[in-house]
Amino acid sequence: MIRHLFKLIWNRRKRNFLIMSEIFISFIVLFAVGGMIFHGLNNTAKPLGFEYKNVWVLSMNWKGSGMEKSGESEENAGVRQVLQEMQAFREIRNLTWASSNIPYSGNTWSSSLEYNNRQHRFHIFYADDDFASVMGIPLIEGRWFNKEEDVLKSTPLVINRQLREAFFGSGPAIGQTIVGEEKEYTIIGVIDQYRYKGEFEKPYNVAFRRNVVYDTASTMVTKIMFAVREGLGVEFEERLMKRLASVVRDWTLNIERLEDKRASYFQGKIVPIAVIGIIAGFLVFNVALGLFGVLWYSISRRRDEIGVRRAMGASSLDISKLILGETVVIAAFGIAAGVFVAIQVPIIGVFGAVAEGVYGLAALCSAILILVIVSTCAVYPGWLAARIQPAMALHSE
Amino acid sequence: MIKLENVEKVYRTSAIETLALSDINIDVRKGEFLAVMGPSGSGKSTLLNIMGLLDAPTEGCVEIEGRPVISMGDRQLARLRNEKVGFVFQSYHLINDLTVVDNVEIPLLYRRMASSQRRRMALAALEKVGLSARTKHFPGQLSGGQCQRVAIARAIVGEPEIILADEPTGNLDSVMGEEILKILVGLNENEETTVVMVTHNQAMADRTERIIRLFDGSQVN
Amino acid sequence: MLKNYIKIAWKVLLRRKFFTFVSLFGISFTLLVLMIVAALLTHFLAPAGPGSRLDRSLLVGFVEVYSEDIxxxxxxxxxxxxxxxxxxxxxxxxxxxxxxxxxxxxxxxxxxxxxxxxxxxxxxxxxxxxxxxxxxxxxxxxxxxxxxxxxxxxxxxxxxxxxxxxxxxxxxxxxxxxxxxxxxxxxxxxxxxxxxxxxxxxxxxxxxxxxxxxxxxxxxxxxxxxxxxxxxxxxxxxxxxxxxxxxxxxFDWLKCYIGTMTDYIGAQILGGVGVGEGFEGTGTYLILIIILGMILFMLLPTINLVNINVSRIIERASEIGIRKAFGASSRTLVGQFIVENVILTLIGGAIGFIISIAALEIVSGSGIVPYGEFTLNMRIFLYCLAICLFFGLFSGVYPAFKMSRLHPVEALRGVDL
Structure with a gap:
């Protein structure tokens, strides 16, 4: 029977071509949307590695801020003063300075190191001794930076699990030294993850380098991250700002909450997906309506054929099955073409590196969804066809 | 073989009621060649549909091989049509998108059977009607006589016990019509297939064993 | 003649309500999306209205420096x-x-x-x-x-x-x-x-x-x-x-880039300007990408419309046969069909236009886009009218061509297209 269906559809390929191409495009649309959604879900399900609740960020801007200057400067004194003022607030539990690539900021810095003749790229952060406790980053091996490093000859690094595996595999990591072009680095700790780019991004390699504001005399410090007590409102924020603004009068300051930054990051990611999803949904609904109409009217055109089949011994169930089967096979052709195009995507790597499973899952779900929609569209026409009285159909001329 | 007792058929629409058949009593015996004659509108096709289990009578009883069909469901009826009955129509009713051999295979699709066996049986049926050379053609590429021979091959491929032919020569010229009749007669004589043929043509009817005449839905003798 | 066409078209559309509904849904929805996109684009991509001073201004937006190290x-x-x-x-x-x-x-x-x-x-x-x-x-x-x-x-x-x-x-x-x-x-x-x-x-x-x-x-x-x-x-x-x-x-060299507002926006959106390339022409490139996207988006509704139109014609094959048999030329029949389609798309266009005004009200009121007060101006309306007509003609031409080649005898027999 399947063979018969294929024959019928193949011989009617010209007429079915439009439907097949509609299914094909619908599949591509659903696949793209599904890929996006599954990619997002797949990544949001993984641990973020840090705490965003009750962590605030102070950004400082002054004349020429962001430019590296060496040596002690007026700005360094300013930063230290700001830090001191902030430590005096009871509401602030803990604070740390950070390089400008803070979570959800969109700023990224990357670097690479060679080890055992293999080059590894990673995202690099400058952090001081309190960074891990402010950000709530737990260590899974070794320890975070502390004062001991002051006397250490090589530069201490804390890396994430992924980079640890890239460098050392299952071998020991703590205490290992990596010789860079200018400096020598020692691994002192391993964290699980620090996905500062946000939940929708695939996990990546991360390394922290110790840099302490009171002894580096670097003016690169423009951000201070601080953990605050639960439930602080605008009132505290205003008080804090007034105090700090009176210390560094000609600087521009601004405070953001990591939680707000995360919310707007989420909005920025979800709104486009939702809009595209709604549009895709309407497109597919449009196609479903069209398909339904075409199938419906094709039944009246095929009365003759249906009458013959009935006379030759097809039961009304067989007729329903024929209509449904035909539609599903046509859809399968469209899907097959779509899958062929879809498997090119990971090969070409259009969307960069994406977990392999995501593509398969997106393709599978799109295919199933289309088959369900198509079958639903065929149910009523199939029922109509089954109700055709053979005696009437054959003698209608 | 097929027995009709007091069969009556009424077509109802909301406006009118048409009596298509009334008080029909026919007993088609196994192996006979029966002709049904009558002017158009006399109910010949309705009679054939009822005999072929395509339509149910409004009143009366239809028995096939001694079993009444009134209580049978759609699936049972379909199975009986498939196994016992072969149809030939005036306008052939071939499926234009399928090749000759695929058309002939249709009745076998509704039986459990290996596809190679289907193909073998279809080719054998086409051989019987002398169309072995045209199996891969589409109906559109054939003449009317050839189409009707395909339709006959399709009717006999399932080895039915009875063939119901509704004016099989109606659309054909006399030479082709004669060929078709010869095939039907041959089937009746050589394979003992029962044939019921509706026809207009007295000459054709005369070559059958028995004639039933219909007028305005009733039997006349 | 045209009046007669329109009268018949109206009757045909009423007779097949489901097809008419599907066509109208497809057209008005497609237009809705296109109009909203057009409104957003004019808001974001064409801050300079034609004839304004901004329109005859260039923007010095970037400097680029290059050396071995930087x-x-x-x-x-x-x-x-x-x-x-x-x-x-x-x-x-x-x-x-x-x-x-x-x-x-x-x-x-x-x-x-x-x-x-x-x-x-x-x-x-x-x-x-x-x-x-x-x-x-x-x-x-x-x-x-x-x-x-x-x-x-x-x-x-x-x-x-x-x-x-x-x-x-x-x-x-x-x-x-x-x-x-x-x-x-x-x-x-x-x-x-x-x-x-x-x-x-x-x-x-x-x-x-x-x-x-x-x-x-x-x-x-x-x-x-x-x-x-x-x-x-x-x-x-x-x-x-x-x-x-x-x-x-x-540095070894320094380049200063100047371009139109659209080029600047193109550079902002597309990013990734290569060494020494500047951003001149990126605006045109961006607009090309957007047009391509719009065409891709319209592809599905168009195929759908063509598909439905083919079905509609098949349904009317015998009517066409009779008309032909009574002496209607292919041209009048094609004309009839295209008029039907254009009327259908215009109605769909009108519905889409009304819905998009409502939708833009909602988008403006929601505050999703800061300062996003979107209005449909005459320019967008005319674009959309053009899109409507394109839809109507494009989706009608292929089926009408098929119809015109239909032989009267075959049509009477109700043969497949």
Whole structure:
């Protein structure tokens, strides 16, 4: 029977071509949307590695801020003063300075190191001794930076699990030294993850380098991250700002909450997906309506054929099955073409590196969804066809 | 073989009621060649549909091989049509998108059977009607006589016990019509297939064993 | 004849209500999406209405420096723009403004996050905006660093509620500014000129005189006429190609990029400008990408419409046969069918138009897009009318062609297309 269906559809390929191409495009649309959604879900399900609740960020801007200057400067004194003022607030539990690539900021810095003749790229952060406790980053091996490093000859690094595996595999990591072009680095700790780019991004390699504001005399410090007590409102924020603004009068300051930054990051990611999803949904609904109409009217055109089949011994169930089967096979052709195009995507790597499973899952779900929609569209026409009285159909001329 | 007792058929629409058949009593015996004659509108096709289990009578009883069909469901009826009955129509009713051999295979699709066996049986049926050379053609590429021979091959491929032919020569010229009749007669004589043929043509009817005449839905003798 | 066509078309559409519904749904939905996209695009991609001063302005948006060690594309400094762009001979006028700075202000226990922009007085001459109240600050105010400000209607509401803001003071970034003008919400610019609060550039805390080529400023260059764009570009190239490094960063060469607003937006969206390529022409590239996207989006509804039309014609094959048998020529039948389709698409277009007005109201009201007050103007309406007709003709032509080739005898027999 399947063979018969294929024959019928193949011989009617010209007429079915439009439907097949509609299914094909619908599949591509659903696949793209599904890929996006599954990619997002797949990544949001993984641990973020840090705490965003009750962590605030102070950004400082002054004349020429962001430019590296060496040596002690007026700005360094300013930063230290700001830090001191902030430590005096009871509401602030803990604070740390950070390089400008803070979570959800969109700023990224990357670097690479060679080890055992293999080059590894990673995202690099400058952090001081309190960074891990402010950000709530737990260590899974070794320890975070502390004062001991002051006397250490090589530069201490804390890396994430992924980079640890890239460098050392299952071998020991703590205490290992990596010789860079200018400096020598020692691994002192391993964290699980620090996905500062946000939940929708695939996990990546991360390394922290110790840099302490009171002894580096670097003016690169423009951000201070601080953990605050639960439930602080605008009132505290205003008080804090007034105090700090009176210390560094000609600087521009601004405070953001990591939680707000995360919310707007989420909005920025979800709104486009939702809009595209709604549009895709309407497109597919449009196609479903069209398909339904075409199938419906094709039944009246095929009365003759249906009458013959009935006379030759097809039961009304067989007729329903024929209509449904035909539609599903046509859809399968469209899907097959779509899958062929879809498997090119990971090969070409259009969307960069994406977990392999995501593509398969997106393709599978799109295919199933289309088959369900198509079958639903065929149910009523199939029922109509089954109700055709053979005696009437054959003698209608 | 097929027995009709007091069969009556009424077509109802909301406006009118048409009596298509009334008080029909026919007993088609196994192996006979029966002709049904009558002017158009006399109910010949309705009679054939009822005999072929395509339509149910409004009143009366239809028995096939001694079993009444009134209580049978759609699936049972379909199975009986498939196994016992072969149809030939005036306008052939071939499926234009399928090749000759695929058309002939249709009745076998509704039986459990290996596809190679289907193909073998279809080719054998086409051989019987002398169309072995045209199996891969589409109906559109054939003449009317050839189409009707395909339709006959399709009717006999399932080895039915009875063939119901509704004016099989109606659309054909006399030479082709004669060929078709010869095939039907041959089937009746050589394979003992029962044939019921509706026809207009007295000459054709005369070559059958028995004639039933219909007028305005009733039997006349 | 046409009247007759329309009469028949109307009857046919009523007879097959389901097909008519499917077609109308497809057309109006497609138009809805296209109109909203068009409204957003004109809002974001064409901040300069035709004939405006902004439309005959170019933007100096980036400088690029290159050496063995460093490759940097960044925004220019005030020093650079003041010394090398403002002094140009070919333009009618040059205006320098800063990139917006985010500041926090606390008003009645509410936190406002505001974008503060430092501009000169010429800014207001080039970016012509409608003021609901007051007027922009003038050259004297900029020269004397008078603490005056122009704010948007929205910002005014956040600071003062229902009261009129002009004459009142607002604290922004530690300075008390007197409000002199309020910009109408629907006139607030996008991209480069966007901000919530505008103040004289001389009140900036940053060091305007710092000798460096890189900073966070941009400049509008107003041409006497659009045909002068070439002259302006070559003058700027001549003035900047020989620049020697100053201040902090050594380089082999420096390039300064100037382009239209659309090019600038193209560069912002597409990003990734290659070494030495600049952003000239990226606007055209972006528009091409958008048009391609629109065509791809329209592909599915169009195929759907063609498919339905083919079904409709098959259904009417015997009617067509009879008409042909009674002497109707193929041309009249094709005409009939196309008229039918155009009427259908126009009705769909009208529905889509009404829905999109409603949808844009909702989008504007929702505040998803800051200052997104979208209106459908005549230009968009005409585009959409054109799209409608394209839909109607395109989806009707193929089936009509099939129909015209139908042989009357076959048509009478109800043969498949």
């Amino acid at each position: 490759h940097m594309i960044t925004t220019p400094s005030y020093y650079f723009l003041d010394n090398h762009v403002r002094t140009m001979k070919t333009p009618e006028m040059v205006s320098i403004h800063s990139a917006p700075v985010t500041i926090n202000e606390y008003v009645r226990n509410n936190k406002l996050e505001l974008n503060l922009k430092f501009t000169d007085a010429e800014f207001w001459d080039i970016v012509e905006m409608d003021f609901v109240e007051g007027r922009p600050y003038d050259r004297a105010a900029v020269e004397n660093a008078t603490p005056v400000t122009v704010i948007t209607e929205k910002t005014g509401k956040e600071y003062f509620g229902q009261e009129a803001p002009v004459g009142k003071y607002i604290a922004a970034d530690g300075i008390n500014y007197r409000v002199v003008g309020v910009i109408a919400n629907e006139d607030i610019p996008t991209w480069e000129a966007y901000a919530d609060i505008y103040v004289p550039v001389t009140t900036s805390k940053s060091d305007l005189g710092r000798v460096s080529y890189y900073g966070s400023f941009g400049a509008y260059v107003l041409a006497h006429d659009k045909s002068d764009f070439g002259k302006i570009k070559s003058e700027l190239r001549k003035r900047t190609e020989k620049l020697e490094p100053v201040g902090d960063i050594e």
